[in-house]
Amino acid sequence: xxxxxxxxxxxxxxxxxxxxxxxxxxxxxxxxxxxxxxxxxxxxxxxxxxxxxxxxxxxxxxxxxxxxxxxxxxxxxxxxxxxxxxxxxxxxxxxxxxxxxxxxxxxxxxxxxxxxxxxxxxxxxxxxxxxxxxxxxxxxxxxxxxxxxxxxxxxxxxxxxxxxxxxxxxxxxxxxxxxxxxxxxxxxxxxxxxxxxxxxxxxxxxxxxxxxxxxxxxxxxxxxxxxxxxxxxxxxxxxxxxxxxxxx
Numbered sequence: 001x002x003x004x005x006x007x008x009x010x011x012x013x014x015x016x017x018x019x020x021x022x023x024x025x026x027x028x029x030x031x032x033x034x035x036x037x038x039x040x041x042x043x044x045x046x047x048x049x050x051x052x053x054x055x056x057x058x059x060x061x062x063x064x065x066x067x068x069x070x071x072x073x074x075x076x077x078x079x080x081x082x083x084x085x086x087x088x089x090x091x092x093x094x095x096x097x098x099x100x101x102x103x104x105x106x107x108x109x110x111x112x113x114x115x116x117x118x119x120x121x122x123x124x125x126x127x128x129x130x131x132x133x134x135x136x137x138x139x140x141x142x143x144x145x146x147x148x149x150x151x152x153x154x155x156x157x158x159x160x161x162x163x164x165x166x167x168x169x170x171x172x173x174x175x176x177x178x179x180x181x182x183x184x185x186x187x188x189x190x191x192x193x194x195x196x197x198x199x200x201x202x203x204x205x206x207x208x209x210x211x212x213x214x215x216x217x218x219x220x221x222x223x224x225x226x227x228x229x230x231x232x233x234x235x236x237x238x239x240x241x242x243x244x245x246x247x248x
Contacts, residue, residue, distance in 0.1 A: 033103075035214075036096030039207035042200055043089040047082050049197030054078050057190040061145075064183045065167055085201065088131070092208050095124055099215040108219065118219050125212045132205035139198040146191045149184055 055078065062070045098107050099121055108117040148165055159173035160180065172180045 033093070033097040033100040033211075035207070035211045036093050036100070039096075039204045039211060040089050040093040042207065043085065043204035046197045046200030046204060047085055047089075049193050050201065051078060051082050053190050053194035053197060057187060057194060060183065060187055060190065064180065064187065065162055066170065067168060070167075085131075088127070089204070089208075092124060092128065092212075095120060096208075096211050096215065099212075099219060101218055104215070104219060114219055118216060121212050121216045121219065125209065125216065128205055128208050128212060132202065132209060135198060135202040135205055139195065139202055142191070142195050142198050146188070146195050149188045149191060152184055153181065153188065 054074065058071055058074050062068055097103060099117055104117065108114045152160065152165075159171055159177055161169070161171045163169040
């Protein structure tokens with residue numbers, strides 16, 4: 001009557017769970033699109049510096065030249081550009097995440113989905129290229145007031161007429177000129193911040209271009225693996241780009 005039943009055969013051994021905490025952390029980090037994340041962080045730093053520098057710099061410039069209507073539209077333009085670039089950069093980060101191995105092998109594991117992913121990445125590649133060119137031009141534009149301020153500060157003169165710099169006809173001399181130089185020296189730091197921030201945004205666009213190009217190359221390779229999945233299953237399974245690898 002005292003019969004006992006074994007749920008497992010005697011030869012069964014419980015799988016060993018010897019994976020260390022460090023390996024698990026590294027495994028989790030491998031799912032993070034580090035390249036896209038770095039580009040996104042650079043973009044945020046550049047946008048933050050650009051926003052603060054332009055808002056403060058334009059107001060101080062108006063006070064310096066005594067013109068409240070100078071570049072009156074700039075605040076609205078800054079708000080629109082910064083908001084748009086933040087949304088676009090976040091979109092690039094999300095697309096970079098789903099297009100990066102190994103996540104891409106689980107989301108775009110069929111030929112149609114893979115082609116869809118390639119089209120999406122090509123579209124973002126074109127927009128990133130356009131925005132990259134635009135920010136190169138904006139960086140050159142932001143360098144103009146920086147050049148003018150350096151020119152004003154290094155030239156040894158007793159007075160200055162703003163009409164020579166494309167502004168209103170107003171002359172600073174004597175004590176007013178000394179105060180003008182002090183404010184111009186402070187403005188120089190602000191416009192240097194604006195110029196450097198614009199360079200950072202340009203660098204982030206170039207970084208995103210590299211990331212998207214790399215992901216696009218990987219997606220094309222994965223597409224070939226998907227097409228040959230039934231032709232040589234063993235070879236594909238041993239490949240590092242295998243679409244049948246389900247470890248997440």
